[in-house]
Amino acid sequence: MISIDRVDHLVLTVADVDRAVEFYTQVLGMEPMTFPGERRAVRFGGKTIKLHAASELVEPTATHPVPGSANLCFVTNNPLSDVQEVLRNNEVRIEEGPVVRTGSLGPITSLYVRDPDGNLIEIAKYDDEVAVPAK
Known part of the structure; x- marks a missing residue:
C-alpha cells in the first residue's frame, strides 16, 4: 500500500x-x-498553487480543466472579523458565513467567497488551538 505524507502543490486552471x-x-x-x-x-x-491559463494548458493535465471548478479550504490564524474586514476592503463578497464546519483536525468556523474564476474559497479558523502534526 502507498502511504501519502502530505500535499505538495495544487494546480488551478484559470482564465487570467x-x-x-x-x-x-x-x-x-x-x-x-x-x-x-x-x-x-x-x-x-x-x-504552492500553480496557476495554468485555460488557453495555455501544461500537459499532463486534468481530464476536464476549466476555470471555476475547484473548492478549496484555507486555514487562517487571523480572527475571522479581521478576515471579513479585509474581504470588504477588497470588495470580495462573502457568500456564506461565518458558519461552523468540520475541518481535518476538528471544528472550524468558515467564511466562503469566490475567487475571480468562481472557485469556491473557504477561509477557516479552528475553534480551538489544534496541534498540527509535524512533518
Missing part, C-alpha cells in the same frame, strides 16, 4: 493568470512565484 495572482496575493496574502518558462504560482505556508 495575472488576475488570479492579484487575488491570491492582495486578498489572501500569498506570495507570488515564477517558475522556469514564465509559469506562475502563489505560495503560502510551504505549499
Whole structure:
C-alpha cells in the first residue's frame, strides 16, 4: 500500500493568470512565484498553487480543466472579523458565513467567497488551538 505524507502543490486552471495572482496575493496574502518558462504560482505556508491559463494548458493535465471548478479550504490564524474586514476592503463578497464546519483536525468556523474564476474559497479558523502534526 502507498502511504501519502502530505500535499505538495495544487494546480488551478484559470482564465487570467495575472488576475488570479492579484487575488491570491492582495486578498489572501500569498506570495507570488515564477517558475522556469514564465509559469506562475502563489505560495503560502510551504505549499504552492500553480496557476495554468485555460488557453495555455501544461500537459499532463486534468481530464476536464476549466476555470471555476475547484473548492478549496484555507486555514487562517487571523480572527475571522479581521478576515471579513479585509474581504470588504477588497470588495470580495462573502457568500456564506461565518458558519461552523468540520475541518481535518476538528471544528472550524468558515467564511466562503469566490475567487475571480468562481472557485469556491473557504477561509477557516479552528475553534480551538489544534496541534498540527509535524512533518
